[in-house]
Amino acid sequence: MADSGSEAIAVIGNTDLTPSESENNLKNTMVEKGTSLLKKMEISVAEAEKRTGKNAVNMQETYTVYLIETRPVDAASEGTNPALDSLWRRYSEFELLRNYLLVTYPFAVVPPLPEKRAEFVWHKLSADNMDPDFVERRRVGLENFLLRVASHPVLSSDKIFYLFLTEENGWKETMFETGFQAKADSRLKALNATFRVKNPDKRFAEMKHYGDELQSVISQLLRVRARAADRLYGVYKVHGNYGRVFSEWSAIEKEMGDGLQSAGHHMDAYAASVDDILEEEEHYADQLKEYLFYADALRTVCRKHELTQYELEMAVQDLTSKKQQREELATGTIRTFSLKGMTSKLFGQETPEQREAKLKMLETQIEEGEEQVKERNAECDEFVKSAWVDIERFKEQKDHDLRESLISYAIMQISMCKKGIQVWNNAKECFNKM
Amino acid sequence: SHFQKNVDTTLTDGSSFNASMQTSPASMINQYKFEEDADTKDIFVTVDNPESHVTAIETYITYRVMTKTTRSEFDSSEFEVRRRYQDFLWLKGRLEEAHPTLIVHPLPEKFVVKGMVERFNEDFIETRRRALHRFLNKIAEHPIFSSSEDFKIFLTAASGELTSHKKQGPGFLSRMGDTVKAVAAAVRGVRNRPQEFTEMQEYVEAFSQKIISLDKVTQRIVREQKEYLEELKECGPTYALWSQSEEELAEPLKNVAGCVDRCCKETEEQVKNLSDHLIPVLHEYVLCADTLKAVLRRRDNIQADFEAKTEALATKKANRDTMRDDLDKAEDRLEWANNALKSDWTRWQKVMRTDLRSAFVDTAERNVSYYEKCLAVWESFLHSQRTDAEGNGKVDFS
Numbered sequence: 068m069a070d071s072g073s074e075a076i077a078v079i080g081n082t083d084l085t086p087s088e089s090e091n092n093l094k095n096t097m098v099e100k101g102t103s104l105l106k107k108m109e110i111s112v113a114e115a116e117k118r119t120g121k122n123a124v125n126m127q128e129t130y131t132v133y134l135i136e137t138r139p140v141d142a143a144s145e146g147t148n149p150a151l152d153s154l155w156r157r158y159s160e161f162e163l164l165r166n167y168l169l170v171t172y173p174f175a176v177v178p179p180l181p182e183k184r185a186e187f188v189w190h191k192l193s194a195d196n197m198d199p200d201f202v203e204r205r206r207v208g209l210e211n212f213l214l215r216v217a218s219h220p221v222l223s224s225d226k227i228f229y230l231f232l233t234e235e236n237g238w239k240e241t242m243f244e245t246g247f248q249a250k251a252d253s254r255l256k257a258l259n260a261t262f263r264v265k266n267p268d269k270r271f272a273e274m275k276h277y278g279d280e281l282q283s284v285i286s287q288l289l290r291v292r293a294r295a296a297d298r299l300y301g302v303y304k305v306h307g308n309y310g311r312v313f314s315e316w317s318a319i320e321k322e323m324g325d326g327l328q329s330a331g332h333h334m335d336a337y338a339a340s341v342d343d344i345l346e347e348e349e350h351y352a353d354q355l356k357e358y359l360f361y362a363d364a365l366r367t368v369c370r371k372h373e374l375t376q377y378e379l380e381m382a383v384q385d386l387t388s389k390k391q392q393r394e395e396l397a398t399g400t401i402r403t404f405s406l407k408g409m410t411s412k413l414f415g416q417e418t419p420e421q422r423e424a425k426l427k428m429l430e431t432q433i434e435e436g437e438e439q440v441k442e443r444n445a446e447c448d449e450f451v452k453s454a455w456v457d458i459e460r461f462k463e464q465k466d467h468d469l470r471e472s473l474i475s476y477a478i479m480q481i482s483m484c485k486k487g488i489q490v491w492n493n494a495k496e497c498f499n500k501m
Numbered sequence: 502s503h504f505q506k507n508v509d510t511t512l513t514d515g516s517s518f519n520a521s522m523q524t525s526p527a528s529m530i531n532q533y534k535f536e537e538d539a540d541t542k543d544i545f546v547t548v549d550n551p552e553s554h555v556t557a558i559e560t561y562i563t564y565r566v567m568t569k570t571t572r573s574e575f576d577s578s579e580f581e582v583r584r585r586y587q588d589f590l591w592l593k594g595r596l597e598e599a600h601p602t603l604i605v606h607p608l609p610e611k612f613v614v615k616g617m618v619e620r621f622n623e624d625f626i627e628t629r630r631r632a633l634h635r636f637l638n639k640i641a642e643h644p645i646f647s648s649s650e651d652f653k654i655f656l657t658a659a660s661g662e663l664t665s666h667k668k669q670g671p672g673f674l675s676r677m678g679d680t681v682k683a684v685a686a687a688v689r690g691v692r693n694r695p696q697e698f699t700e701m702q703e704y705v706e707a708f709s710q711k712i713i714s715l716d717k718v719t720q721r722i723v724r725e726q727k728e729y730l731e732e733l734k735e736c737g738p739t740y741a742l743w744s745q746s747e748e749e750l751a752e753p754l755k756n757v758a759g760c761v762d763r764c765c766k767e768t769e770e771q772v773k774n775l776s777d778h779l780i781p782v783l784h785e786y787v788l789c790a791d792t793l794k795a796v797l798r799r800r801d802n803i804q805a806d807f808e809a810k811t812e813a814l815a816t817k818k819a820n821r822d823t824m825r826d827d828l829d830k831a832e833d834r835l836e837w838a839n840n841a842l843k844s845d846w847t848r849w850q851k852v853m854r855t856d857l858r859s860a861f862v863d864t865a866e867r868n869v870s871y872y873e874k875c876l877a878v879w880e881s882f883l884h885s886q887r888t889d890a891e892g893n894g895k896v897d898f899s
Contacts, residue, residue, distance in 0.1 A: 277746060280746040281743075281746060284739065284742055284746065285743075287739050287742075288736070288739045288740070288743065291732060291735045291736050291739055292736065294732045295729065295732035295733050295735075295736060297732075298725065298728045298729035298731075298732050298733075299729050301725040301728070301729070302722065302725040302726055302729050305718065305721050305722050306722065308714075308718040308721070309715070309718055312711055312714045312715055312718060315711060315714075316708075316711040316715075319704055319707045319708060319711070322854065323854055323857075323858075326858075330861070465750075466747075466748075466749040466750055469750055470750060470753055473753050473754070473757050473886075474753075474883065474886055476757070477757070477760070477879045477882045477883050477886075478879075478883070480760075480764075480875065480879045481876055481879045481880060481883070484872040484873070484875045484876035484879070485872075485876065487868065487869075487871075487872035488869050488872045488873060488876070491865045491866075491868040491869045491872070492865070492869055494861075494865045495862055495865035495866060495869065498858060498861040498862045498865055499858070499862055501854065501857065501858040501861070
């Protein structure tokens with residue numbers, strides 16, 4: 068649990084951070100930056116439990132629920148332990164919440180959820196969603212997600228988010244009442260369609276390209292790291308065989324027996340130590356994964372901007388063509404080809420009354436068109452402004468977090484080396500007694 | 502040293518045993534009571550400087566063998582000769598012939614076929630050189646072997662002299678005769694093997710298994726380390742690639758890439774150390790186990806021969822005087838062989854203990870050093886981030 072009111076902990080001064088401590092550091096940084104939401108409540112995902120129930124098609128299924136705990140932060144009642152509010156949520160509910168946020172705040176780089184399925188696993192790690200280690204890491208990831216949203220300057224004040232945290236039932240209904248679902252469907256369709264923007268905003272294009280690169284390189288890093296972890300596991304475990312053979316050998320020796328036997332124990336300890344080492348490294352991998360998914364969120368914002376830009380361009384194009392039509396009609400010159408124009412040419416001109424009616428209709432359309440362009444322009448400007456603010460915020464957060472991650476990786480390596488030095492020094496002492 | 506020098510114990514012809522040369526069995530035991538006293542080491546041998554020689558027929562490597570000694574039986578105090586692997590083989594063979602129940606340290610194998618190690622590969626030559634060095638030093642430290650005439654000639658003779666000396670010694674036919682006798686004895690089998698030799702055999706069986714296992718485990722570790730290294734080699738470049746897309750993060754990412762690369766180098770060296778130092782020693786003791794088995798077999802054969810002659814005397818009527826003579830010789834030979842083996846066995850166990858202890862201590866030290874170097878790499882990264890952050894005023898470390 069993040070302890071309230073603490074200052075930023077100096078990560079580097081203490082080289083023996085446990086993984087939970089490093090998690091805390093991230094949390095403390097988020098809490099410190101303090102949105103109004105975080106200033107008044109503590110949020111955590113404290114537990115996970117297995118449930119069985121009937122699903123939508125009335126089939127029996129097993130799933131995991133996570134306990135969200137909230138507690139009011141009241142400076143006055145430091146001494147007392149204020150009441151905990153809690154409710155259970157499934158992963159799918161988190162997904163719904165995130166989709167809602169994506170649609171409602173298209174300019175925001177929305178924090179990602181922990182992965183749906185275990186990827187980048189190495190052989191010992193389970194790809195099973197029910198595996199307790201996976202569930203535990205997901206619990207941590209979900210807590211992280213909530214804290215990220217709660218510390219976001221815009222997202223933290225969302226009412227639906229607040230209900231998600233505090234109201235077990237009725238949350239979903241309220242969310243659907245916002246009508247975001249309809250917007251979601253149309254947006255989704257539009258986003259998946261291919262379209263080309265005539266004057267792409269250079270900054271967003273660069274950001275999208277960066278998002279692509281970030282996604283690609285972090286994927287590669289996670290893959291390579293997983294393979295290396297697999298191999299390292301093998302190296303350590305084989306040393307366990309030394310333990311076994313030394314023990315057997317000591318049975319046939321007189322003077323060498325004791326030294327061999329105790330050396331064997333150290334070899335066993337060495338082999339066993341890799342489990343903790345690699346578990347810590349998984350936390351590091353999870354931190355990288357968060358930014359792998361963040362890269363996708365970033366690309367989504369850029370794509371949405373493209374869509375907004377495209378819609379503006381379409382509106383402008385539409386208006387221009389309507390204006391041109393009006394001009395042709397007014398002056399009688401036909402510059403744009405139209406079937407109507409051709410047929411009227413072939414089969415006779417239209418009457419002045421018909422022309423008048425048409426002109427009037429075009430005028431209305433042009434008025435509407437101009438309104439639309441004005442709207443879309445404002446939309447675009449608004450989007451660009453908000454998106455760029457959030458992108459800058461995201462950049463700073465990313466630089467800070469990833470740097471911390473690299474530092475914690477170094478600390479892990481140091482810890483691993485120190486363990487190695489200790490074990491082999493112990494072994495050496497035993498060998499000397501051989 | 503404590504063995505009696507006035508008895509010539511080197512028998513260049515293993516089959517002609519002159520009993521009259523010997524004193525009582527008790528004094529024979531005394532002969533073999535030797536304690537290693539490092540202060541009285543009076544001969545130092547080194548093997549180095551491999552050179553390849555090309556002739557019309559073949560290409561081979563010679564090694565420089567340098568000797569420094571204060572022993573009176575040597576004409577000079579320093580010698581330098583060049584020897585090839587064949588010469589070492591010859592020396593080993595001579596020692597084994599002369600002392601069938603003494604334990605001769607093994608030579609590195611002729612040729613490692615698995616993995617297609619090229620005979621003239623640098624690493625192979627260096628590993629072999631070290632093993633040859635160990636071999637000669639083991640001979641020099643052995644109270645009996647070190648006074649062998651063949652050993653002396655090996656250390657001091659010019660190439661031509663050595664070649665002609667090699668041609669002497671028991672002819673082909675007499676060697677054939679020995680082999681036939683040995684096979685006959687083996688077929689006969691020993692009937693009343695003393696308990697202590699049975700215990701020795703049991704020990705050798707078990708020891709052989711253990712040392713073979715250790716050799717295999719170590720080779721497996723090397724394999725796993727190499728595969729780990731293959732993957733690790735890709736990490737550094739990935740961090741470096743990432744740094745190219747970043748601004749603020751570029752420096753720490755490049756730094757991490759450098760750290761991972763340096764750890765890779767250390768890991769590479771670590772793997773090489775295991776291959777170059779621990780594995781050859783374990784391998785030697787695998788071969789030792791085979792030597793011990795052979796020595797025990799030869800002892801059994803000598804006993805079997807004695808038992809056969811005893812039986813013959815009891816059953817046959819003719820030639821009783823000659824047979825009695827033969828029997829006496831066989832009995833002496835057996836007693837001699839048993840005592841020699843018992844003493845050398847004790848000596849061998851001490852040497853084995855020293856060798857394997859120092860090999861494992863050495864390995865542990867190298868592992869410690871490996872982790873210390875990697876530790877330094879990552880600590881320097883932390884330090885750089887600390888000073889960076891303080892410089893930028895980002896984090897307060899007070």
